[in-house]
Amino acid sequence: MWLFAAGLTVLSAGALLSLLLSKAPRLASWTGSAGAVGGCLLAIAAAIGVLWSGESAGATLAWEVPLGSLAVEIDPLAAVFIIPIALVVLIAAVYGAPYMQGSYHASTVGPSWFFFNLLAATMLLVVAARSGLLFLVAWEGMSLASFFLVLTDHRQESVRRAGWIYLVAMHLGTACLLVLFLLLGRSSGSLEFDQFAVEPGLAGVLFVLALIGFGTKAGFMPLHVWLPEAHPAAPSHVSAVMSGVMIKTGIYGLLRTVTFLPELPSWCGWTLLAVGVLSGIGGVLFALAQHDVKSLLAYHSVENIGIIGIGAGVGLLGISYDIPAMAFLGFAGALLHVLNHALFKSLLFLGAGAVQHGTGTRDIDRLGGLLKTMPITGGTFFVGACAISGLPPLNGFVSEWMIYLGVLLSVAEPARDANVAWAPLCVLVIGSLALIGGLASACFTKAFGCMFLGEPRSEQARHSHEAGRPMRAAMVTLAAACFVVALSGPVFLFLLRPAVLTIVPPGAREAAAAVVPQSLGPLVGVCVIFWATLAAVGLLSWGRRKMSSAGKVDGVPTWDCGYAAPTPRMQYTASSYASPLVILFRLLLRPRITLHPPVGLFPKQAGFESETPDLFAQYVFGPTFAGVAWIASKLRRFQHGRIQLYVLYIALTILVLLIWKLG
């Protein structure tokens, strides 16, 4: 525990120092990142200690505020979240030091590091907090720190707008959490987690509150609207942290809430599952339609959160129908995907940042051919792309596969429970996961292909340069981590076991624990295939190099069906690559196409633009806010300057009160 405390202290120290030193940006950024690295190392040590020993460490101090106490505890569930958080923050800090200096105004460096370390500390605190008030304070602190980080580059209108939307979304989410905690603590009168109790019949309501409150942070559709705005706006290492781990605190909150709700009705599980499916498919579809690589990645966060939601939903259904395989593998898959998504999504954001750093643009349609100039960035980005598409032999597959397996094992069970709606379950889980996987690989062949392959589509792309050494080191580390997790899959079954068992209600624990050996074999099988794949590829490419020495012709133009002088402008663009899919799903995506067709015999110019604004932002939230503003504008008539009216209000008030209250 003291390790963790020390970690928090180091983080806060780094924060304050970098704020004080903000006059000297270079110094500030070094202290800031050093603080982040040190603090995160300590936190990781603490978490590993807990996972290793298996018993959770905690401490409680008094806090001189109403309802307050500083109760902190690291149990397996918390540890499972602390590790990715600390890891990603650590790597992002290493990456961020040169990145901030490279591409941001000197005056913003110090404050941004202050908020970065603050964000790290509050995220860790959120996961470790055991008292409602402490949790809420840390939670809001996290939101605010990230809010200021989003506003780092506040000269742009879009960034300010993003910051505002983010602030509003976070606040609305938190409102639900306030009610949730107060309702949980109502019977005991205190907000300590261990004294929470559920009044009968309230479990469903509480679950919905948690789903809205935490889902806003996690970015479940349709509460995701802040996400594609805020993540592109922030500096890339911050986007990596936000998208990689910060939104996962929402998942953590949801799972933690589930541990407070023993008797969940089964519709909760179905709801979560449906939400997950919506976010998964919707997220990847909107990602396909994006031109800006960072908003593409942001929508993919929505997609992956959806996958996690599907896993958690399967787990919940497993609990409420008591099917151990679904319960264990669903939650295990979800938790593992939390880790995996943290790894490859932050990797991808760092890659995007390196590209922006090296070319000065994020527009996929203006990039291309970067693999030649930025090999390391490109290579690691490719690894990330494969991983997020859930391809073997990478980590993304393992977690998705666990979720699949949970359903499969229970479906293939000879004595499967007849009163579970199996067919819809299979369609929802397996069908949508398969669709998501296919669409994701479509999206990332587009992203990687159009950014790094082919010919440069613009001058910036042609004159790109590789990122600095620390940035490359960060990306390589993450890419390596993706492989490590994938190739040591079975180990995680055991690492996640205690965490999953904390979520599963006590009654079902030993049954759930019995799933581990049952699913160990398959996982080992998968790993064998992984190793074999790597070996086979290695062998083949070795052999290929041996033979290709003979008669190799190099440096000719691409065979373009007889056309000898292809120009970069003739390449297939990202938009055209995605357009068949966009058109197929136009009902959902509603792309806006503005076309200036060539006219006349010798057309001077022609143009084609397509953009895909967010469905919910445009058709749900926008109108709502506009409606409120309209009502307000009507109410303003009330006060239009005439003192006679004002006195009239007083007279009427007292008159009405006298007649109503005394009558």
Place this chain on the structure above:
Amino acid sequence: MLWLLVAVPAIAALLSFALPWNGLRRVLLVLSASVHVGLTVAVFVEPPEPVLDGWIALDAASLLFLAITSVLFFVTSLYTVGYLAQEKRPATLDPTEAVRFANYPEAVFTGCLLMFLAAMTLVLVSHHWGLMWVAVEATTLASAPLIYFHRHPRSLEATWKYLLICSVGIALALLGNFFLAVSAKACPGESLHLTIAGLEQHASQLNRDWLRAAFLLLLVGYGTKMGLAPMHTWLPDAHSEAPSMVSALLSGVLLNCAFLAVLRGHSLLVKAGEGQFSRDLLVLFGLLSMAFAAAFVIRQADYKRLLAYSSVEHMGILVLGVGIGGIAAFGSLLHAVNHSLTKAMLFLAAGNTLHRCHTKSTAEIRGLFRVLPVTAVLWIVGLLAITGSPPFGTFLSELVILKGMIDGGRIVVAVAYLLALAVVLIGMSAIVIAMVYGKPAAAESSAESNPEASDTSPEPAWSILPPLFLGLAVLFLGLCVPRELSDLLHEAARVLGAE
């Protein structure tokens, strides 16, 4: 002791009317403010005896609000000194519409300021309905010239509205007092004076109907002064036209005094067993005020009016909390403290902004971070604090009030409360973010042309240290509520029969 509390500022006021030198006058202002703080500390340390056979006394509630008043006045007096030092006289040209206007003579201003303090202190310590009413009326009279300081036509209009509306309100309060007297006739034995203690002793024998009617009148009357919708109409005008430190005092202190008056009425009804009657009314007016304020905050074109409407909202929160009762009452007293500090800070920040940018329009101010870095930080901190986000005290108090609602099972009220808070947040944050961030706007650059706007000199200490202090205080209250304070709050809530 208690006499001194009122007498010191009053005498100082007379002195400052007399004194010929401005410099000395400013010294006097700060001096008397600090003496007042000292006296407050003294009465806090050892409670003094009631004087004037119980007409003037000091219970926990008085002490609480006295402390707020004293501290806020001291801080603003520091700001005032700096402000007066840089105010140009005689006549200046209004940059927006070409109207010449000349400030009041400083003697009158300072004098009224101190008189204002005396009156407010009297409101807080008076334990006699009539005396309290007189004191409240006196605050109106003392503050009117303060609002009219700039002698600008618009400030004149504001003052006129302030005077007339508040006088009407106060007249109703007087009628309320008479009704109290009538209801007191019901109880046998010698006719009792309208002292708070006296009435509360015989509360059970008071005549119900007259008592209820009296409460209605007191609520509307003092509610007008407090700025409860729909009687709040004077508030935005006065706050927007008054000099900023005066707005800070109006919002941070004066409204609290009126709130205390309303609370006294409520506690009397509670003691008389009519608690439900007053609670319902308080909840009603609380929600009404929050709703109105929310509607006017959205796309508000004038940042001082924005702050004024947010004051209306918070007054709503205060009475709402008291109306809910239980722990919420404690919460709303705590919230009174937090709101006073935060709002005073915001108004001082607004003052700095107005002084540098020469406009109150939220649309014309952009990129404050370039022009006034510290003030910009104050704006952001103020935004977060006033919208009740941690780690600021307002979060705690609003949370406690919400807890009161949830525990009491007032789900509908809780939902309305949260909705109103959310709308206010959305409206305010949109405005403040636009003001603080981004590039300085065209209006700003045009203001660059005229000499005294173009100075990018660092902000003077007098303009940033007082608000910074207040901000730190709110932050501190968010991180830790000292035992003494929470005891005082509980005691006050108990005295007022709200808990």
Place this chain on the structure above:
Amino acid sequence: MLAISGIVQIVLALVLAPLLQSIINRTKAVFAGRRGQPWLQPYRELWKLVQKGTVYSRTTTAVFVAGPIVGIAAVGLALALVPIGGWPALLSFPGDFLLVAYLLGVGRFFLVSAALDTGSSFEGMGASREVLFSALAEPALLLSLTALAAASHSASLTGIYAAIDSGMPATAAGPAIFLITGAMFVVFLAENARIPVDDPNTHLELTMIHEVMVLDHSGPDFALIQYAAQLKMWLLGSLLLGAAAPFRFGSAWLDLLAGLVGLGAIAVLVGIVESSMARLRLVRVPQFLIAASILSIVALFLVMR
């Protein structure tokens, strides 16, 4: 024993896969009234390509070279999981068919990336269509296999296909099996780029999907790609066969023979389809694939009613 059976199957696949190609061609030739190419033509072509040198565009990078290699590796490893004729596969565990599907996905991912690597607009076009259609085909395949798993109460391919035997269609799951066969046949056609989804030997690049992606590959690279395609057909064919014609004759060798014959029959069927049907318009293809998914969903509901 188990290991041996698996190895036997893999060897058979590696040796016989190109033959399916020539069977299809012969069938089409018969329908066209020609004599058709010799049986071993596909082998000859592969050998010829291996002999040749390779041409690399100046645009391309390592990804271009990696494409074919990863493609063949992925399909090869997938073969190790797929049983034929009721024989147990080399490696088998619950949920292995997901791994098969995703391994094919890996191959596709690299092939598409290689296509984009050339920077040619035609290959980009092909790639975009390929990812679209495969994304739509994936749910159909996995849902049908899930339905089989549910029907046969087993989660591994070997288990599933061991459980499905000639008796199965008679049982309650019979109609479901029938639908699944239909769905899987559509997937088979789409994944192997056959008519009506794609026309392997048209000469209009604008209309091609799979073929146009590999325009720039040459020599051994192209050989690998072709061979990978043939192996893929073998693999999907045996998945389809296991569901469509689960004939069992008691003796393992007879079963295996039946499996091989069945594959040949599928090839003939494909040939017949290709010579009797025209290619669908590109905009119709998605509906074709979605129809397949719908078939499999209906099958799911039938199995677990």
Place this chain on the structure above:
Amino acid sequence: MALWLDVILVLLILTSLWLLGSSRLRACIQAVAFQGIMLGLIPLLCAWPDITVRLAAVAVLSMVVKAIVLPGMLRRAAREANVRYEVQPLIGFTTSLLLGIVLWGLAMHVSRQLPVTMLHVTPLLIPVAIFTIFCGFLLIVSRNTAVMQVIGYLALENGIYVFGWAFAIEDPLLVEMGVLLDVFVAVFVMGIMIYRLSREFDTIETDELDSLKE
């Protein structure tokens, strides 16, 4: 003495109606002054025959203030701004009169809610007080010139004092303080304000004062 009290109360009603009905500022000022005198008489009648010196003093003081000082001040203000008539009220004079009748009904209704059993005074008193208050409100709301609004405010206060005098005899201090404050409000503040208004806007039509809104 109850008879005389009733007479006075009736006179108060009539003056209130007169205020509502007339458009000439001068007349209205007269009416308020008259009300002031009536007001001064009430306590003497209530307390009859034992009138303490103190009571008498307060009564006289209030008469002086309400009947001489304030009207004088108002006249001066009106002269300053040379307005003779309330030109166009928001609510016409006839309408105001009709409204006055309605208000009378309301006043009766409200006062019926309040038990007067333990108060040994004429039952007419409470409705009259309330009615006068309502009339004051109506004047403020419906008139345009600042002077008329002040007059309305005074009428409102008069209503309150009718009440106060009748019931607060035991605790005359309340009333005394009220009276003193009247002096303050009226003379020192409203006077100055009206004066300034007339200077700044060279009119005291308050409908010009609507630049502050929303």
